[in-house]
Amino acid sequence: MRTIVYFAIGILFGITMFKSEAASWFRIYEMFQFKAFHMYGIIGSALFCGAIITYLLKKFKAKSILDGSEIVIADKASGWKRYLFGGLFFGFGWAISGA
Amino acid sequence: MIDFVLQPWPWYFSGPMIAFVLFLLLWTGKSFGMSSNLRTLCAALGAGKKVSFFQFDWKAQRWNLVVALGAVVGGYVAANFLSVSTAVVISESAIKQLNSMGIQDAGQAYMPASLFSLEAFSSPKTLLILSLGGFFVGFGARYAGGCTSGHAISGLSNFQLPSLIAVIGFFIGGLFVNHFLLPYLL
Numbered sequence: 001m002r003t004i005v006y007f008a009i010g011i012l013f014g015i016t017m018f019k020s021e022a023a024s025w026f027r028i029y030e031m032f033q034f035k036a037f038h039m040y041g042i043i044g045s046a047l048f049c050g051a052i053i054t055y056l057l058k059k060f061k062a063k064s065i066l067d068g069s070e071i072v073i074a075d076k077a078s079g080w081k082r083y084l085f086g087g088l089f090f091g092f093g094w095a096i097s098g099a
Numbered sequence: 100m101i102d103f104v105l106q107p108w109p110w111y112f113s114g115p116m117i118a119f120v121l122f123l124l125l126w127t128g129k130s131f132g133m134s135s136n137l138r139t140l141c142a143a144l145g146a147g148k149k150v151s152f153f154q155f156d157w158k159a160q161r162w163n164l165v166v167a168l169g170a171v172v173g174g175y176v177a178a179n180f181l182s183v184s185t186a187v188v189i190s191e192s193a194i195k196q197l198n199s200m201g202i203q204d205a206g207q208a209y210m211p212a213s214l215f216s217l218e219a220f221s222s223p224k225t226l227l228i229l230s231l232g233g234f235f236v237g238f239g240a241r242y243a244g245g246c247t248s249g250h251a252i253s254g255l256s257n258f259q260l261p262s263l264i265a266v267i268g269f270f271i272g273g274l275f276v277n278h279f280l281l282p283y284l285l
Contacts, residue, residue, distance in 0.1 A: 005127060006162045010169020013120045017170065018177035019104075020113030024187045025210040029197065032277035035190040038110050043251060045114025046121075050256030053122045064128030071125055076244065076254055076261040083261045086243025087250075087268020093235025094247075094269060095276035096228060096284065098210065 002066065025098030032095055105183045121252055129162060132249030134240035136160070136167045178209070185209045200285050213285070228284055243268065 017023040031039035142157035197205035240246040254262025
C-alpha cells in the first residue's frame with residue numbers, strides 16, 4: 001500500500017519535472033544565461049508555496065496521514081564548508097548535464 | 100483542461116505542483132530529496148563494506164527509491180502520452196547562441212541530441228562530458244547533503260541557512276561552468 005502511495009507521488013513528480021521543462025538541458029542553459037524568467041519562476045513559486053506549507057505543518061504540529069506519527073521536519077546540520085564546496089561541485093555538474 | 104495539460108506547463112503552475120509534491124511527502128511522514136537515493140543505491144549495492152559513509156540502514160530509505168522510480172515512469176508518461184510537442188521553446192537569443200556553438204536543435208527538441216542520444220554515446224568526447232557532469236552532480240549533491248530538491252526547495256522552504264549556502268554554491272558553480280567552460284566543452 002505504502003509502496004503504491006510513494007510510486008504515485010513519484011509519477012506526479014516525474015510528470016511535473018517533464019512538463020515544467022525543469023528537466024530540460026535547454027532550460028538549465030537558458031537559466032544560467034539569465035535569458036528567461038521560466039526557471040526562476042518555477043523555483044520561486046515552489047519556494048513561496050513550500051515555505052507556507054512547511055510553516056503550517058509545523059505550526060499545527062500536523063500528523064502523518066499514513067500512521068499518525070508527528071511530522072518532523074529536520075534542521076540541516078550546521079556548518080558551511082561542505083555546503084559551499086559540495087554546492088559548487090553540484091553546480092558544475094548542473095550546468096554540464098542539466099540535471 | 101486537457102489542452103492545458105498537454106502544453107508545456109507555465110512556471111506559475113509548475114512551481115506550486117512541485118510544492119504539492121513536497122507537501123505529499125511531508126504529509127506521509129517523509130521528506131523531499133532526490134539525490135539521497137544515490138547514497139541509498141550505493142549502500143544497497145554493498146558499498147558499506149568498504150566506506151563507512153555507506154553504512155546505514157538503507158532499507159529505511161526504500162520509499163525514496165520508489166519515488167525516484169515513479170519519477171522515471173512519470174517522465175516517460177509525460178513525454179509519450181501527455182505532450183503534443185516535446186520541443187522546449189527557449190528564448191530566441193539563447194537559441195541563436197546555442198546554434199553558434201554547434202547545437203542546432205535548440206528550440207526544437209527537449210534536450211540536445213549531440214549530448215543525449217544513442218549516437219552520442221559512441222562519441223568518446225560526449226561520454227567524457229556526461230561522465231564529468233554525472234560525477235560532479237553525484238559527488239556535489241552528496242557532499243553538500245542535497246540537490247535542487249533537498250536544498251533549494253525543502254531546505255529553503257524551512258529557512259535553513261546551510262541550504263542557502265548550498266544553493267549559492269549551486270549558482271556560483273553553474274554560472275562559472277555555463278559561461279566559461281561550456282563554450283569550449285560543447
